[in-house]
Amino acid sequence: MVTLGYTVLILCVLGVVAALLLYFVAQKFKVVEDPRIDAVEKMLPGANCGGCGRTGCRAMAEALVKNADISSLYCPVAGSEGMAQIAEYLGKSAPVREPRVAVVRCAGSCDKRPRTSTFDGATSCAIVGSLFAGETGCSYGCLGFGDCSVACEFGAIHLNPVTRLPEVDEDKCTACGACVKACPRMIIELRRKGIKNRRVYVSCVNKEKGAVARKSCKASCIGCSKCAKVCPFEAISIDCNLAYINAEKCRLCRKCVAECPTGAIVEVNMPPRKVADPATAPATPTPQKADSSAKSNKE
Amino acid sequence: MLKTFPLGGVHPSECKLSRQSAIRYMPVPEVVTIPLAQHIGAPALPIVKKGDRVVVGQLIGRSETFVSSLIHSSVSGVVTTVDMFEGPQGRRQMGVTIKVEGDEWSPEIDRSPEVVRECTLSPSEILKKITEAGIVGMGGATFPTHVKLSIPPGKTAEYLIINGVECEPYLTADHRVMLERGEEVLIGVELLARCLGVRRTYIGVENNKPDAIEHLRKLASKFDNIRVVPLKVQYPQGGEKQLIAAITGREVPSGALPVDVGCVVQNVGTALAVYEAVQKNKPLIDRVVTVTGQGMVSPANFMVRIGTSMREVVEFAGGMPADGAKVVCGGPMMGRAVSNLEAPITKGASGLLIFDRKDALRKPEGSCIKCGKCVEVCPMGLEPYLLNVLSRKHRWEECEAAAAADCIECGSCSYICPANIALLDYIRWGKSEVMKAIRARNKR
Structure with missing residues (x-):
C-alpha cells in the first residue's frame, strides 16, 4: 500500500515539475505573431498560386501586415475589391490595379498552319520546344502540348481539340501568370481586361x-x-x-x-x-x- | 576477358548494314549551304558577302572567341546569300549559300594521294594548323578540337585515347575510315600525341570490328607508343567518360573534365582531319556519312562535302524508300530526328538513318513498374526512373541533388524501359533546368 502511495506521489511530483518547466520554456521562447496575419491570410483566396510573386498566401499576408506601404503588393486573384477589403482591415491605402487577363498570341489553328511533322514523345511543350521547331513550320507559335493548361490552378485555360490552340476562360482567369511562365514560346501575355x-x-x-x-x-x-x-x-x-x-x-x-x-x-x-462608335x-x-x-x- | 566500362550499358542489335561498303566520293552538289554554327561555342561570323567568289578551302566564317571554330568553303563558286536558313530541326540559323561553279581548290591544299609522315612542326605549330583548319570533334559532339588540345595550366595529359569504338548501331563511318585510311589516321594520332606531349596513346576499337583491329595493329607496329585496345561491344562505350574507364580504369569525377584524370579523347575521324590539316593543309570541308536503314536498297558510306543538303545525300544513296517515315541525323541512340531534309550536312553529321513507319513510331507509354532496369543500365550510375518523376513534377532542386547534370543523354534508359516511358526526354529537360540554375548561381 505504501509502495503504491509513493508511486502515485512521485508521478504527481514529476508531472508538476514537467508542467512548470514547459511553462517557463514556453514563456522564454514565446513567438509573438501579429494576429492580423492569420486574419489577412483568411481573406486571401488561399490558392497559393504565386501570382503575387511570393511563395504563397501566408507569405503575402505577412508582407501585407508588415509593410507600411502596400501599394506594390497585389493579389491578382483577389482583385481590386479583395485588396480594398484587406487594406480597410489593415487601415492602409489599397493598391489599385486594372484587372488583367491572359491572352494567347497565336492564331495558327490547324487550317492556317498545317503540320509538317509529328512528334510522339513526351507530351510537354518545354521538351518539344527544346528538341525542335515544333510540328508546324512556325518556330515561334504555339506548340500545342498544353503546358499552360497543366500550369493553370484555376482550370481557366484549355486546349481546343479542333484548333489545337489554348483558349482562356475569361471568367475563371485570375491573371496569376502561371501560364505565362509555363509557355516556352512566350506567346501568352497578361493584358488589360x-x-x-x-x-x-x-x-x-x-x-x-x-x-x-x-x-x-x-x-x-x-x-x-x-x-x-x-x-x-x-x-x-x-x-x-x-x-x-x-x-x-x-x-x-x-x-x-x-x-x-x-x-x-x-x-x-x-x-x-x-453600331460602332461613330466618333472613332x-x-x-x-x-x-x-x-x-x-x-x-x-x- | 575484353575490357569495357564497369557500370551499366546496353547492347542493342548492331545492324551494321553498310560495313562492307567502301567510302565513295559523292559528286559536288550544285548548291551548298554552310551553317556558321556547326560546333559547340560561339557561332562564327561571316567574312564573305553576296556576290563574292570563293574557292574550296577558303575561309568564310570566323570568330574571335576561343571556344569557337573557323568555317571554310567546301566548294568553289559564287556566294548567293548570307542569311538565315531552316536547319535540320526546323530552327532558323545563319548560313552561307554558295552556287557551285567548277571545282577550283585553294592552291595551298596538297591534293596529291601519297601519304606524308615526316613532320618537323613544333607542338604549338601543329595546334595552330588545327585551329586554322576549323577541326571539331567528328564523333558528333562537335566540340572544337583546338580547345580540347589546349591543356589548362597546372594540368598534364598522360594518355591520348582515340575513339574508334563506334558503339552506335547502324553507323559504320569510323569503321570504314579505320580500314581504308588507317595509315593517315595513325599519322594524325601521332601528330595529336606530339601536340599534347603524352606518354602513351590507346586506340579503343570494339570487338565487332575485328578487321579494323587487325589492320590498325599491323600499322601501329610501325609507330611508337600506339596501342590498339579491343573492347567488348557495349553501348555507350564511345562516351568520353566510359571510354576512359574502359581503357585506363580511371573514373572522371562528377563535374570534372577528362584532363583532370590525365586523359584526352579524340575520335578517329578527327585524327584523319588532323592529318589532312597538318600534312596536306586541307581544312575540314568534307566528312564520311553513313546512309543506312532497313528499307534502303544499298546502305553505304559517302565522303560528302559539308553543306550538301541531306535530301541530295539520301537521293544519291538510292533515294527515300517508299515507307520511309523518319530520318535521323547521327546514330539511332543519340541522333536527332530531322524535320527538314533540305538542311545541310554539318561537321558532326556521322550518319543519316531512314526508318520506316513501324520503327519510327514510339510504342504507347505505360506505367513504371519499378523494375529497376533503367538503374541497372545507366552508365553514370543515376536513377532514371526517379529523375523522370522529379522532372515531371518540376522539382529541379531535387533533380540537382540526384545528379541530373551528370546525365550523358545516351538513351540507354529509354531503350531498356519495358513500359516505353520517354525517360530521356524528361531527364534531359531536368538536366537543362539544373544547368540553367547552376549557371545563374555561378554568375551571382
Missing part, C-alpha cells in the same frame, strides 16, 4: 520576315506595318517584323483589324461593326467593308 472585356491585340509572335512567316502560317503577322500607319493613336509599334498593340494607348477603334491583310489582329467581345469611325463605307473582312478572317 479592358472595358466590358473588349480587347484588340496582335495574335502572333512570329519575328521572321514577312515571306517566311506567311509561308509557315496564313494567320501570321508579316510586319507590313499597315496597322501602324492606320492607327490614329500611335498605339502600334513594329519591332523585328512584328506588330504590337500597346493596350494603354489603344482606344479600340478597330481600324487596324480591318487593315490587317492576314487577319493577325484579333478583336474580342466587341459589338458588331454597325467617321467614314461610313469603311465599317461595312471592314465587317465582311473581319468575318472572313474569323472563318
Whole structure:
C-alpha cells in the first residue's frame, strides 16, 4: 500500500515539475505573431498560386501586415475589391490595379498552319520546344502540348481539340501568370481586361520576315506595318517584323483589324461593326467593308 | 576477358548494314549551304558577302572567341546569300549559300594521294594548323578540337585515347575510315600525341570490328607508343567518360573534365582531319556519312562535302524508300530526328538513318513498374526512373541533388524501359533546368 502511495506521489511530483518547466520554456521562447496575419491570410483566396510573386498566401499576408506601404503588393486573384477589403482591415491605402487577363498570341489553328511533322514523345511543350521547331513550320507559335493548361490552378485555360490552340476562360482567369511562365514560346501575355472585356491585340509572335512567316502560317503577322500607319493613336509599334498593340494607348477603334491583310489582329467581345462608335469611325463605307473582312478572317 | 566500362550499358542489335561498303566520293552538289554554327561555342561570323567568289578551302566564317571554330568553303563558286536558313530541326540559323561553279581548290591544299609522315612542326605549330583548319570533334559532339588540345595550366595529359569504338548501331563511318585510311589516321594520332606531349596513346576499337583491329595493329607496329585496345561491344562505350574507364580504369569525377584524370579523347575521324590539316593543309570541308536503314536498297558510306543538303545525300544513296517515315541525323541512340531534309550536312553529321513507319513510331507509354532496369543500365550510375518523376513534377532542386547534370543523354534508359516511358526526354529537360540554375548561381 505504501509502495503504491509513493508511486502515485512521485508521478504527481514529476508531472508538476514537467508542467512548470514547459511553462517557463514556453514563456522564454514565446513567438509573438501579429494576429492580423492569420486574419489577412483568411481573406486571401488561399490558392497559393504565386501570382503575387511570393511563395504563397501566408507569405503575402505577412508582407501585407508588415509593410507600411502596400501599394506594390497585389493579389491578382483577389482583385481590386479583395485588396480594398484587406487594406480597410489593415487601415492602409489599397493598391489599385486594372484587372488583367491572359491572352494567347497565336492564331495558327490547324487550317492556317498545317503540320509538317509529328512528334510522339513526351507530351510537354518545354521538351518539344527544346528538341525542335515544333510540328508546324512556325518556330515561334504555339506548340500545342498544353503546358499552360497543366500550369493553370484555376482550370481557366484549355486546349481546343479542333484548333489545337489554348483558349482562356475569361471568367475563371485570375491573371496569376502561371501560364505565362509555363509557355516556352512566350506567346501568352497578361493584358488589360479592358472595358466590358473588349480587347484588340496582335495574335502572333512570329519575328521572321514577312515571306517566311506567311509561308509557315496564313494567320501570321508579316510586319507590313499597315496597322501602324492606320492607327490614329500611335498605339502600334513594329519591332523585328512584328506588330504590337500597346493596350494603354489603344482606344479600340478597330481600324487596324480591318487593315490587317492576314487577319493577325484579333478583336474580342466587341459589338458588331454597325453600331460602332461613330466618333472613332467617321467614314461610313469603311465599317461595312471592314465587317465582311473581319468575318472572313474569323472563318 | 575484353575490357569495357564497369557500370551499366546496353547492347542493342548492331545492324551494321553498310560495313562492307567502301567510302565513295559523292559528286559536288550544285548548291551548298554552310551553317556558321556547326560546333559547340560561339557561332562564327561571316567574312564573305553576296556576290563574292570563293574557292574550296577558303575561309568564310570566323570568330574571335576561343571556344569557337573557323568555317571554310567546301566548294568553289559564287556566294548567293548570307542569311538565315531552316536547319535540320526546323530552327532558323545563319548560313552561307554558295552556287557551285567548277571545282577550283585553294592552291595551298596538297591534293596529291601519297601519304606524308615526316613532320618537323613544333607542338604549338601543329595546334595552330588545327585551329586554322576549323577541326571539331567528328564523333558528333562537335566540340572544337583546338580547345580540347589546349591543356589548362597546372594540368598534364598522360594518355591520348582515340575513339574508334563506334558503339552506335547502324553507323559504320569510323569503321570504314579505320580500314581504308588507317595509315593517315595513325599519322594524325601521332601528330595529336606530339601536340599534347603524352606518354602513351590507346586506340579503343570494339570487338565487332575485328578487321579494323587487325589492320590498325599491323600499322601501329610501325609507330611508337600506339596501342590498339579491343573492347567488348557495349553501348555507350564511345562516351568520353566510359571510354576512359574502359581503357585506363580511371573514373572522371562528377563535374570534372577528362584532363583532370590525365586523359584526352579524340575520335578517329578527327585524327584523319588532323592529318589532312597538318600534312596536306586541307581544312575540314568534307566528312564520311553513313546512309543506312532497313528499307534502303544499298546502305553505304559517302565522303560528302559539308553543306550538301541531306535530301541530295539520301537521293544519291538510292533515294527515300517508299515507307520511309523518319530520318535521323547521327546514330539511332543519340541522333536527332530531322524535320527538314533540305538542311545541310554539318561537321558532326556521322550518319543519316531512314526508318520506316513501324520503327519510327514510339510504342504507347505505360506505367513504371519499378523494375529497376533503367538503374541497372545507366552508365553514370543515376536513377532514371526517379529523375523522370522529379522532372515531371518540376522539382529541379531535387533533380540537382540526384545528379541530373551528370546525365550523358545516351538513351540507354529509354531503350531498356519495358513500359516505353520517354525517360530521356524528361531527364534531359531536368538536366537543362539544373544547368540553367547552376549557371545563374555561378554568375551571382
